[in-house]
Amino acid sequence: MPEVFTYRNDSPSRITPEGTLAGLRVAVQPNLAVRGWPCDAGSRALSGYTALQDATVIARLVRAGAVLSGSSRMAELGFGLTGDTSARTVVDGHADVALITDTMGEVRLAAAGAGLFGLKPTYGLVSRHGLAGLVPSMESIGLAGADPGRIAETLAVMAGADPDDPSMPDDCTAGFSAVPPSGTGSLTAGVIEENLTRLDPEERLVFDVGVARLEAAGVAIQTVNLADYGLFQDVHHLIAAVEASSSAGKFDGVRYGHRSAVGKNWNDMYLNTRAESFGSLIKPFLFQGAYFQFERYAAFENACRLRGRLVRAVDDLLGQVDLIVLPTRRPASDPKRAATIQATYAAFALTLPASVTGHPALQVPNPGLAAAQDTGLQLIGRRLDDGRLLAIGQHLSFAAREGR
Amino acid sequence: MKYEAVIGLEIHVQLNAATKLFCDCPNRPGDAPNRNVCPVCLWLPGALPRLSQEALEKAVLGCLALNCTIQNESAFDQKVYYYPDLPKGYQLSQHHKPLARNGWVDIVGPDGGLKRLCIHHIHMEEDVAKLVHETEGRTPISLVDFNRAGTPLIEIVSEPDMHTPHDAMEYVKALRAQLRYTGSAECSLEQGTLRVDANISLRPVGTEVLNTKVEVKNMNSIHNVGDAIAYEIIRQTECLEKGEPIVLHTRLWDPERRVTAPMRAKFEGPCVPDPSVAPIVVTDVWLDAVRGRLPEMPARKSARFMETYGLEPDEAAAMSAERDLSEFFESVVERDLPPRKTAGWIASQLVPLLRERNRSVGQTHLTAERFAALLGALKKEIVNTQSAREILGQLLDSPDALEEIIQKGGHRQLSDTGDLETLVDRVLAAHPADVADYRSGNPKVLGFLMGQAMKASQGKANPKVLKALLAQRLG
Numbered sequence: 001m002p003e004v005f006t007y008r009n010d011s012p013s014r015i016t017p018e019g020t021l022a023g024l025r026v027a028v029q030p031n032l033a034v035r036g037w038p039c040d041a042g043s044r045a046l047s048g049y050t051a052l053q054d055a056t057v058i059a060r061l062v063r064a065g066a067v068l069s070g071s072s073r074m075a076e077l078g079f080g081l082t083g084d085t086s087a088r089t090v091v092d093g094h095a096d097v098a099l100i101t102d103t104m105g106e107v108r109l110a111a112a113g114a115g116l117f118g119l120k121p122t123y124g125l126v127s128r129h130g131l132a133g134l135v136p137s138m139e140s141i142g143l144a145g146a147d148p149g150r151i152a153e154t155l156a157v158m159a160g161a162d163p164d165d166p167s168m169p170d171d172c173t174a175g176f177s178a179v180p181p182s183g184t185g186s187l188t189a190g191v192i193e194e195n196l197t198r199l200d201p202e203e204r205l206v207f208d209v210g211v212a213r214l215e216a217a218g219v220a221i222q223t224v225n226l227a228d229y230g231l232f233q234d235v236h237h238l239i240a241a242v243e244a245s246s247s248a249g250k251f252d253g254v255r256y257g258h259r260s261a262v263g264k265n266w267n268d269m270y271l272n273t274r275a276e277s278f279g280s281l282i283k284p285f286l287f288q289g290a291y292f293q294f295e296r297y298a299a300f301e302n303a304c305r306l307r308g309r310l311v312r313a314v315d316d317l318l319g320q321v322d323l324i325v326l327p328t329r330r331p332a333s334d335p336k337r338a339a340t341i342q343a344t345y346a347a348f349a350l351t352l353p354a355s356v357t358g359h360p361a362l363q364v365p366n367p368g369l370a371a372a373q374d375t376g377l378q379l380i381g382r383r384l385d386d387g388r389l390l391a392i393g394q395h396l397s398f399a400a401r402e403g404r
Numbered sequence: 405m406k407y408e409a410v411i412g413l414e415i416h417v418q419l420n421a422a423t424k425l426f427c428d429c430p431n432r433p434g435d436a437p438n439r440n441v442c443p444v445c446l447w448l449p450g451a452l453p454r455l456s457q458e459a460l461e462k463a464v465l466g467c468l469a470l471n472c473t474i475q476n477e478s479a480f481d482q483k484v485y486y487y488p489d490l491p492k493g494y495q496l497s498q499h500h501k502p503l504a505r506n507g508w509v510d511i512v513g514p515d516g517g518l519k520r521l522c523i524h525h526i527h528m529e530e531d532v533a534k535l536v537h538e539t540e541g542r543t544p545i546s547l548v549d550f551n552r553a554g555t556p557l558i559e560i561v562s563e564p565d566m567h568t569p570h571d572a573m574e575y576v577k578a579l580r581a582q583l584r585y586t587g588s589a590e591c592s593l594e595q596g597t598l599r600v601d602a603n604i605s606l607r608p609v610g611t612e613v614l615n616t617k618v619e620v621k622n623m624n625s626i627h628n629v630g631d632a633i634a635y636e637i638i639r640q641t642e643c644l645e646k647g648e649p650i651v652l653h654t655r656l657w658d659p660e661r662r663v664t665a666p667m668r669a670k671f672e673g674p675c676v677p678d679p680s681v682a683p684i685v686v687t688d689v690w691l692d693a694v695r696g697r698l699p700e701m702p703a704r705k706s707a708r709f710m711e712t713y714g715l716e717p718d719e720a721a722a723m724s725a726e727r728d729l730s731e732f733f734e735s736v737v738e739r740d741l742p743p744r745k746t747a748g749w750i751a752s753q754l755v756p757l758l759r760e761r762n763r764s765v766g767q768t769h770l771t772a773e774r775f776a777a778l779l780g781a782l783k784k785e786i787v788n789t790q791s792a793r794e795i796l797g798q799l800l801d802s803p804d805a806l807e808e809i810i811q812k813g814g815h816r817q818l819s820d821t822g823d824l825e826t827l828v829d830r831v832l833a834a835h836p837a838d839v840a841d842y843r844s845g846n847p848k849v850l851g852f853l854m855g856q857a858m859k860a861s862q863g864k865a866n867p868k869v870l871k872a873l874l875a876q877r878l879g
């Protein structure tokens with residue numbers, strides 16, 4: 001088994017040992033800048049690149065007393081979970097919270113596979129400054145851990161306005177309070193009928209167990225409809241590929257990262273560098289994005305329009321119910337073994353909706369089930385309802401511990 | 405068949421904001437290579453663009469000066485192409501939602517009448533890095549200087565309203581004057597802070613057909629703009645007459661050979677909305693505040709100069725054409741000097757001297773106070789016109805006080821009748837034949853004798869006194 005960390009922090013600094021997060025151990029992926037640490041985002045394109053400054057979230061965590069334990073392995077440029085070890089940093093006891101960038105459901109699936117809680121925060125709630133990302137309009141620095149309360153405290157430190165990330169929407173600038181807006185009582189959760197019909201009998205069975213736990217915790221369950229549910233995958237795929245193609249445009253070997261040793265002139269150097277920089281999963285994804293940029297721009301525009309429609313549809317649903325419930329993962333497809341784009345999208349099918357719409361989503365483990373069986377329960381909330389989701393998660397966690 | 409040219413111009417203007425468009429690096433492309441760079445403009449992983457408010461304001465001032473409507477919402481797109489001068493692999497530019505639309509400038513047509521030329525839109529974008537390809541030697545080397553990468557530009561896209569090289573040249577001049585007035589841009593074609601690309605196509609006179617256009621670049625003076633367009637019109641006309649098709653392509657103007665030549669096709673990439681730069685939402689309050697910083701523009705100022713100071717239209721136009729000179733003019737006049745005489749001196753004496761030195765008045769030692777003092781000395785006949793011209797040159801170049809310059813240069817005018825009498829007598833004695841000629845009825849000789857007397861005084865004699873004395877002595 002490969003080493004969990006690609007970089008291990010042997011001399012953790014303790015600037016504020018009495019801060020709100022004093023002693024909290026945080027693991028990061030190597031796409032998040034920690035000054036002086038390797039930051040290659042799991043790609044040859046950035047081989048040898050060392051971060052020059054701390055990402056905003058890193059600076060905030062360290063200031064609050066958190067200790068950075070190290071940098072895990074990750075899928076190339078954060079596309080999927082192939083080879084990712086970030087959740088293991090928590091399972092193996094090296095960290096209390098792992099920061100996992102969620103572009104299509106990575107933090108939720110990594111947590112689900114490890115029996116942990118995993119939160120993809122509301123898009124824009126957390127600064128992206130210092131995140132060597134791939135899909136700027138979808139990615140969110142997520143948090144995985146065993147204790148939703150600690151996740152909430154950690155998020156409270158990470159969240160909120162950052163002058164270095166002016167793309168954060170105005171409604172997110174107030175930040176996030178670890179104290180949820182209200183109690184968990186008298187809540188309603190919507191189960192999407194169009195999703196239910198796609199589950200096989202076994203998945204359905206496990207999902208029903210999870211929904212029953214919610215119900216037992218006092219949440220009213222209601223079946224709701226989302227006619228466009230089938231569109232999430234194509235919309236995500238098209239927009240993410242186009243943005244990934246743009247984001248990876250900077251990897252040309254001119255200023256940093258890998259540079260090909262062969263080439264007669266700059267143009268050769270450029271082509272060879274890019275050809276050598278990317279692995280077999282991300283490369284076709286970048287090609288697909290470039291294809292839509294250059295050859296099928298109308299399809300991209302159409303996907304953007306549909307995305308707007310999907311955001312409105314989910315907002316409408318969240319007007320009828322307080323949260324939406326989905327399973328997190330499909331046991332048949334292992335995201336860590338996905339070798340093709342198709343296999344990757346199949347593994348992430350259930351987490352794409354919240355990535356497309358930007359709503360917060362929390363993976364909740366079912367401690368009553370064996371890890372291989374547990375498909376996880378995914379709670380999707382209203383924008384900035386991250387605290388409430390974590391409070392529900394906390395509640396379910398206590399209930400499970402008390403054996404209810 | 406007779407053809408008519410249809411010309412549209414795309415003009416890039418560098419804004420003189422203190423920083424780059426999306427980071428705090430100094431907007432000084434000319435510094436030592438790669439001095440003005442940071443994680444944002446080098447686009448290191450994890451960097452995010454932060455739109456400069458100053459650049460936005462300067463862009464908006466420029467748009468207002470060109471009579472454009474500022475859009476309530478504008479946004480940046482990624483113009484994708486792969487070239488080492490682009491650190492991101494795309495250029496941030498406003499393609500789908502430009503900052504401003506529907507502007508115009510007025511030019512004087514060849515018939516002397518006013519002609520309004522329309523602007524389709526103005527958008528903001530970032531400049532690219534500078535590349536040096538060294539192909540000599542065994543291994544070709546390419547060097548990149550990122551000082552210019554990310555510096556703020558506006559691109560002004562005209563309607564295809566122009567039909568002659570004259571139109572195009574006047575359009576560039578009018579636009580340049582308006583933009584310089586706002587103080588947002590230097591607009592020098594020579595220094596590349598204003599770059600003109602011309603799209604030229606021909607169509608049979610009297611039709612509205614849209615023909616294939618050819619783009620011409622690399623004109624680094626107003627005259628080159630006119631010459632390149634004139635050349636391209638002739639070239640395309642000959643093509644059509646020979647039955648050769650016009651193909652869409654880009655040509656470079658060669659100022660040495662005075663021809664346009666085709667350049668390697670530049671790849672036109674797609675434009676994708678950028679998810680990281682927040683859309684620019686302009687509120688009425690903000691826009692009013694920026695509008696309030698717009699100076700009085702030349703047309704209005706010219707009218708006021710006629711009304712307030714009684715200038716003639718051409719004088720008023722000359723005094724309002726450049727903002728710094730117009731402010732200089734007013735500042736001199738406010739020191740109680742006659743406006744028309746002041747305007748005359750500025751236009752006929754000061755402007756040529758500035759042009760010789762290739763400087764604006766602010767870049768010299770001349771101040772309104774010094775200039776007013778000089779005109780005052782002239783009025784009080786302390787110096788004569790000829791000396792005043794010479795002194796003006798020294799007031800521009802040295803910080804010395806006027807009094808000192810007059811003293812040191814011996815410019816004080818000789819008005820003392822006694823001294824001048826001696827001088828006149830000496831001149832007349834030296835030219836007996838001419839004196840006789842005058843006395844025998846040839847009045848033209850007076851001019852010659854006057855010149856000799858002035859020369860003898862080293863140009864310092866009071867001409868009025870001198871002339872009276874000569875007439876008296878000869879009479």
Ligand SMILES: [Zn+2]
Pocket residue numbers: 424427428429440441442443444445446554
């Ligand atoms: Zn910079």
